[in-house]
Amino acid sequence: MTEAFVQQLGHDPVGVWAAPGRVNLIGEHTDYNDGFVMPFALAEQVVVAAAPREDGRWGVRSLNRRQTVTFGPQDLVPGRVEGWAAYVAGVVWALAEAGHTVQGADLVLTSDVPVGAGLSSSAALECAVLTALVDLSGLEVAPLDRARIARRCENAYVGAPTGLLDQAASTLCEADNALFLDCRSADHRQVPLDLSSVGLELLVLDTKTPHSHVTSEYGDRRRTCDEAAKILGVAALRDVSLDDLDDALSRLPDDVMRRRVRHVVTEDARVLEAVEVADDGRLADLAPLLDASHTSMRDDFEITVPTVDLAVETARAAGAHGARMTGGGFGGCIIALVPVGSADEVGRAVAAAFDEAGYGAPAWFLGVPSAGARRLV
Ligand code: GAF
Secondary structure, rough: OOOHHHHHOOOOOOEEEEEEEEEEEEOOOHHHHOOOOEEEEEEEEEEEEEOOOOOOOOEEEOOOOOEEEOOOHHOOOOOOOOOOHHHHHHHHHHHHHHOOOOEEEEEEEEOOOOOOOOOOOHHHHHHHHHHHHHHHHHOOOHHHHHHHHHHHHHHHHOOOOOOOHHHHHHHOOOOOEEEEEEOOOEEEEEEEEEHHHHOOEOOOHHHHOOOOOOOOOOHHHHHHHHHHHHOOOOOOHHHHOHHHHHHHHHHOOOOHHHHHHHHHHHHHHHHHHHHHHHHHHOOHHHHHHHHHHHHHHHHHOOOOHHHHHHHHHHHOOOOOOOOOOEOOOOOOOOEEEEEEEOOOHHHHHHHHHHHHOOOOEEEEEEEOEOOOOOEEE
């Protein structure tokens, strides 16, 4: 990255920063319901080399897209910068909105986080740029506030109505751990995740079915959850306990809303159980929780698609101990707990099933719990 920066700008960068994509182990569509999530950071990340520039503007070169976008203070208005660069301009905007003075800068960035796969490539971009700009500008911003500012960029500048999950994962995760986050209080802690200790590893398989939060039904799910909370007289669905679920469901007007609520309430309970299981070192017991989460997303929240369901079923038939879709839904990736050394075999089984069904080829890799956003050089 240092060399790439020198090639582009003719001088050395001041530093190099990185922020990862994530998989969410469990806890889907619970974050914006004030609930619980349990993601871990991937080794796949966005890397940014940066140096200050003196004209008070920001120049951003994407090595993946071979494009440079330059913007200035007058562009720090939601909607002014579009496409991939909106995630960069939005971070500058959100930092400024939070009261920080952001140094003009040249940034050169690259990413190996698959895009549109539900692995938070956009949060990785936001958090890498934010980490670089915070350092370059000499700002003091606590880790949780960094996640909140990056989320603000996503919600208000880019216009995607997401929760805190992705930016919190990219910022707060640590190597060898999953993150347990209470999205209401923002309390969080690391949960050791040494899958090899129980002879397992985590396969991440990208179905290559593209998804999009802005154009998908994500906003629709959010609205239904908010409406249900209003009808039930609670601040958020997090306030409905598993014990009260039947009573709550009987007070809702239609079957679709009942199923949406059942997903959120049971998913929160599954996250709490997953944390308990991991704390006890019983990591193999995550498998039934992953399976139940998938069923709930498929039948109650209705956010899976045929490629995703086929990938999950095939992975299980090929020896996975538990499998589920991860991320916002309507495509993207599945994760599967598989015996150490069998990830390729399971991946190949899914590829064969896709071929037979007439779907395009999937891609896969091992999900390794890795470090969150940080300075590399
Ligand atoms: C996307 C969103 F960005 C997250 O906030 C979260 O809601 C997730 O979908 C579903 O769990 O990744």
